[in-house]
Amino acid sequence: AKNTGRGTTSFFNAELREQAASHIELHHAIMLGLKNGEFFIDYQPVVNSKDGSLHSVEALVRWQHPQHGLMPPKAFIPIAEKSGAIRELGNFVLNQTCLDIPKLRKANIMGRVAVNFSSHQFYDQMAVDTWFEILAKHEISPDNFTFEITESMLLPDRERQRDLLLSIHHKGIQLAIDDFGTGYSSTSYLQHFPVSMLKIDKSFVDRVPEDKHQTALLTALIHMARALEIDVVAEGVEQVNQVEFLNKHCADLIQGFYFARPMPIAALVERYGQ
Ligand code: C2E
Ligand code: CA
Ligand code: CA
Ligand code: CA
Numbered sequence: 001a002k003n004t005g006r007g008t009t010s011f012f013n014a015e016l017r018e019q020a021a022s023h024i025e026l027h028h029a030i031m032l033g034l035k036n037g038e039f040f041i042d043y044q045p046v047v048n049s050k051d052g053s054l055h056s057v058e059a060l061v062r063w064q065h066p067q068h069g070l071m072p073p074k075a076f077i078p079i080a081e082k083s084g085a086i087r088e089l090g091n092f093v094l095n096q097t098c099l100d101i102p103k104l105r106k107a108n109i110m111g112r113v114a115v116n117f118s119s120h121q122f123y124d125q126m127a128v129d130t131w132f133e134i135l136a137k138h139e140i141s142p143d144n145f146t147f148e149i150t151e152s153m154l155l156p157d158r159e160r161q162r163d164l165l166l167s168i169h170h171k172g173i174q175l176a177i178d179d180f181g182t183g184y185s186s187t188s189y190l191q192h193f194p195v196s197m198l199k200i201d202k203s204f205v206d207r208v209p210e211d212k213h214q215t216a217l218l219t220a221l222i223h224m225a226r227a228l229e230i231d232v233v234a235e236g237v238e239q240v241n242q243v244e245f246l247n248k249h250c251a252d253l254i255q256g257f258y259f260a261r262p263m264p265i266a267a268l269v270e271r272y273g274q
Helices: 007-018 023-035 077-083 086-106 125-137 159-170 212-227 240-248 265-272
Strands: 039-048 054-065 069-071 113-116 145-150 174-180 195-200 231-235 253-255
Touching (some): 023 054, 023 077, 039 265, 077 086, 086 265, 159 174, 195 212
Parallel strands (some): 113 145, 174 195, 195 231
Antiparallel strands (some): 039 253
């Protein structure tokens, strides 16, 4: 297996590839992990670029596997998507954020919580109903949430998903386009969908401001979003010169290791709570 810098991950991937014939088995491993409490959530702050104050947080799922150690989402989300376990996993994430939101509010952390959704989770109205049942069970209002979805879910011909997204939006959940710029390059959907936020992928931020070409692209994306009055989050910001560039171009929101890594809720409360 190739060295990803996290030995356990590549080992696990290789092993999973060997088992590729058996999605049922993988599904079972994830379902068992959910039952055994092996999954948990880290929260990464999105901060205001001017002063580093907290704007919102993104929930990022992790798997503490009893044999393979800590698994990042890229090691199991694609498998969960194929096996169908993503539905239960997604419901776990939503349930856990509902448990955590009162703790955040108690510490005076008021921003929205962003939850990632893959297209495999948006299959029908029943799935959406389940999410609102989870929120209702915990008495958490939908306006506590942003749902992050990718561009591929917004293809204009996908009428059904469009209807589902509209119904979610009408309940008060904000929609963000994740990894913006990396997907299908038609931006016409921005006119047809109730999108409140664009999250510009790390690949557009990495070599800014040194790389002229990339800097021009990033600047264009920022200006387009501002013209459409959509919030912009620059993802994967690691360097102070990136922060300075984004500040200069009035990109107000930053998510990246420069300000904060994903962290457990206790650390979040400790650092940003009052
Ligand atoms: P994403 O939604 O684009 O999440 C941001 C990822 O970028 C996170 O990786 C985060 O740790 C990483 N990141 C943030 N700032 C920096 C930075 O400055 N430098 C670098 N190198 N990385 C940074 P993570 O937690 O490994 O998540 C990877 C992906 O897994 C996510 O990408 C998302 O697509 C998916 N994912 C995570 N949680 C869930 C979930 O609950 N449901 C679904 N469907 N997907 C999830
Ligand atoms: Ca995301
Ligand atoms: Ca992203
Ligand atoms: Ca990404």
